[in-house]
Amino acid sequence: MTASLGAIHEDNRLLQAKYNITAWFYDILDYPWERQYRHWRSVLLKDVRGEVLEAGVGSGRNLRHYPSDVNLIGIDICLEMITRAMKRGKAALCNIDLRQEDATIMQSIPSNHFDWLVSTFLCCVMPDHLQPLAINQFERVLKPGGRFRLLEMVYSKNSRLRRRQELLTGFIEKVYGARFDRNTLSHLERSEKLQITDAYFIKKDVYLVIEGQRKD
Ligand SMILES: C[S@@+](CC[C@H](N)C(=O)[O-])C[C@H]1O[C@@H](n2cnc3c(N)ncnc32)[C@H](O)[C@@H]1O
Numbered sequence: 001m002t003a004s005l006g007a008i009h010e011d012n013r014l015l016q017a018k019y020n021i022t023a024w025f026y027d028i029l030d031y032p033w034e035r036q037y038r039h040w041r042s043v044l045l046k047d048v049r050g051e052v053l054e055a056g057v058g059s060g061r062n063l064r065h066y067p068s069d070v071n072l073i074g075i076d077i078c079l080e081m082i083t084r085a086m087k088r089g090k091a092a093l094c095n096i097d098l099r100q101e102d103a104t105i106m107q108s109i110p111s112n113h114f115d116w117l118v119s120t121f122l123c124c125v126m127p128d129h130l131q132p133l134a135i136n137q138f139e140r141v142l143k144p145g146g147r148f149r150l151l152e153m154v155y156s157k158n159s160r161l162r163r164r165q166e167l168l169t170g171f172i173e174k175v176y177g178a179r180f181d182r183n184t185l186s187h188l189e190r191s192e193k194l195q196i197t198d199a200y201f202i203k204k205d206v207y208l209v210i211e212g213q214r215k216d
Contacts, residue, residue: 005079005100006075006099006100006101006102006105006106006107006108007102007105007107008077008102008105009102009104009105009130009133011127011129011130012077012102012104012130015077015125015127015177016077016078018175018176018177019077019078019080019081019177020078020079020080022175022176023059023078023080023081023083023084024080025175026058026059026081026084027059027084029175034061036203037061037120038061040151040202040203040207041061041062041065041120042065043202044065044118044120044149044151044202044209045062045065045066045067045118046065046067048066048067048070048116048118048149049067049069049070049115049116050069050070050071050114050115050116051071051113051114051115051116051143052066052070052071052072052073052114052115052116052117052118053072053073053074053075053109053113053114053116053117053118053141054072054073054074054075054117054118054119055075055103055117055118055119055122055134055138056075056076056103056119056120056121056122056125056126057074057075057076057081057082057085057098058076058081058084058085058120058121059081059084059085059088060074060084060085060086060087060088060089060098061088061120062118062120063085063088063089063091063092063094063096064088064091064092064093066092066093066094067093067094068093068094069094070094070095071094071095072092072094072095072096072097073097073098073099073109074089074096074097074098074099075098075099075100075101075102075103075106075109076098076100076101077100077101077102077103078100079100082098082099082100085098086098103119103122103126103134103137104126104130104133104134104137105133105137106137106140106141109137109141110141111140111141112140112141112142112143112144113141113142113143114141114142114143114146115143115146115147116146116147116148116149117138117141117142117146117147117148117149118148118149118150119150119151120150120151121151121152121153121178122134122150122152123150123152123182123184124152124153124154124178124179124180124182124184125176125177125178126182128182128183128187131182131183131184131187132187132190135187135188135191135194138194138214139191139193139194139214142194142213142214143214144214144215144216145213145214145216146213146214147211147212147213147214148194148210148211148212148213148214149209149210149211150184150209150210150211151202151207151208151209152182152184152207152208152210153178153180153206153207153208154180154181154182154205154206154208155180155181155206156204156205156206157205158204158205161204161206165180165206180206184210185199185208185210188210188212193214193215194212194213194214194215195212195213195214195215196210196211196212197211197212197213198210198211198212199211
């Protein structure tokens, strides 16, 4: 496994600094949620094959769920998170190359190369004004016909559930930089090169999976 340094968009410096601190507590803080996420991770990754890019790899929670015939590059803006992912990656079945890269730039990532682009809980962290830049990179790095699958969280339409989410908003934004009101689906719908093939909730109307492919 390798770790290399890439360029970071200036508007991501604050988020990067936040995660350099959050990384120390991330797995403990996330544990109550991770108990359910881990079941979804294996479901979401079981059909992923070939050359795969995971954007926002975090502490590497997805790594052990990739099938053995995957060649994975995992990127994250935060080196402290990558350090944790490297440890977790030792239990993985597939080849892994972890890099410090900003998903809005992807300096070292080749074009037209990937069969799959995966990210879980990246775009709910990424400011809306940067998401079109990341989507441009998704378009660039996927092969024609290459597929993507994102897992994000959004506000529920159920008023009781939404009130509970609103109570958590301050905490999750302070600690994770995450928000429930990012417009990832709309940004993807505006892409001329990516086609959404499915968007469904994996739990309640909160945990949203968005799937699609790069047009030829
Ligand atoms: C909420 S964590 C999710 C981590 C992991 N994907 C998971 O499912 O547990 C979000 C991760 O995205 C990373 N991140 C945020 N913005 C990024 C960007 N522009 N490029 C790459 N990584 C980014 C953060 O450093 C953090 O590790």
